[in-house]
Ligand SMILES: Nc1ncnc2c1ncn2[C@@H]1O[C@H](COP(=O)(O)OP(=O)(O)OP(=O)(O)O)[C@@H](O)[C@H]1O
């Protein structure tokens with residue numbers, strides 16, 4: 001089994017002036033490559049903190065986070081963290097985080113430009129993923145001319161365009177109605193199955209978490225349960 005993520009004895013404390021706010025209090029977690037895993041738990045339980053540590057957006061106070069079986073990412077230099085994020089991780093956010101002045105095609109193309117991929121190859125890959133997320137009719141539209149569900153489909157395509165090994169999604173369906181949220185999740189799941197990309201997403205929504213094969217529950221900065229679902 002190849003491990004995508006190995007988290008050992010991780011704690012995270014935020015400092016607010018002189019006050020220390022414990023966000024994670026000793027988390028151990030192993031995620032195999034190709035998993036489709038949901039992190040759930042009450043507000044303030046540490047979901048975003050955990051995703052930020054896995055995504056090299058922040059550093060643990062103690063413990064180690066190892067990605068792809070080799071690289072301890074707990075304390076990377078900024079330059080190295082940026083490169084790792086660019087080459088291996090796709091991010092999907094609750095508020096989509098699209099670039100407003102770019103159209104659908106250009107938003108999805110953007111990570112490939114950053115990676116230095118040549119234009120003909122970019123066009124081929126963007127056209128292909130636009131078909132996968134069914135946005136052919138909106139290629140030239142700007143994000144603010146589209147619905148929330150359509151915007152999140154752009155964000156999913158943008159996260160996947162570089163074929164990352166890992167996709168992290170923090171409440172990707174929170175700003176969508178139930179039905180649209182389920183559509184987005186099913187699309188992520190299909191991509192997980194087709195491309196074997198490892199997906200980790202946080203959610204509050206019981207309907208959405210049911211789609212995960214594995215559900216990890218965080219409570220007060222600790223994992224309180226970790227269950228596999230038989231029907232996925
Ligand atoms: N930048 C920060 N500075 C100080 N405390 C923080 C910071 N970010 C988070 N916290 C605290 O850390 C704890 C965990 O927060 P986190 O955002 O990880 O929770 P969450 O599970 O994602 O919650 P939600 O469901 O509301 O998004 C909370 O007590 C929160 O107040």
Ligand SMILES: [Mg+2]
Nearest residue numbers: 047048049170
């Ligand atoms: Mg959060």
